[in-house]
Amino acid sequence: MKEGAQLRQAETGNRYDVFHTDCPARDVVDHVTSKWGVWVLISLRSNDLRFYELRDSIQGISEKMLAQTLRGLVEDGLVRREVEPTTPPQVTYGLTEFGQDIGEPLTDLFDRITQRMSLPGAGPTELPARTG
Incomplete structure (x- = not known):
């Protein structure tokens, strides 16, 4: 198997070796888990948004x-970009099928965290003891 800049796949099949520095899947993971990547995917989970709608839905993110x-x-x-040929052009962003697949567990994680949190400033709620 070739190393270096070539795609390095794990020995167990067609999966990529994400621990290898040249693995292209690593870049995708970096983009998804970046400070803003998660919020973009979660914001687009329900519907397509224009750039400024997306910016307004994610408080604290700069346009850059x-x-x-x-x-x-x-x-x-993960995200599709659709440009409407108007003056000025209107750009709409939405999740691709791949983006929806990736966004679903992120949404689940987000929902679990927010369900377990108490009111702002009060810290996490007391978790019930696990049984079984």
Whole structure:
């Protein structure tokens, strides 16, 4: 098996070896788990949004960071970018099928965290003891 800049796949089949520095899947994981990548995927889970709608839905993100994050997620095939030929052009972003697959567990994680948290400033709620 070739190493280096070539795609290095795990010995157990067609899966990529994400622990190898040249693995292309590693870039996708980096984009998804970046500070803003998770929020973009969660924001697009329900419907397509225009750039400014997306920016407004994610408090604290700058236009520059949103543009960079979207560029990476579009290149990875997680987000689709649709340009309407109007003046000025209207750009809409939405999740691809791959983005929906990746966004689903992120949404589940987000929902679990927010369900377990108490009111802001009070810290996490007391978790019930596990049985069985």
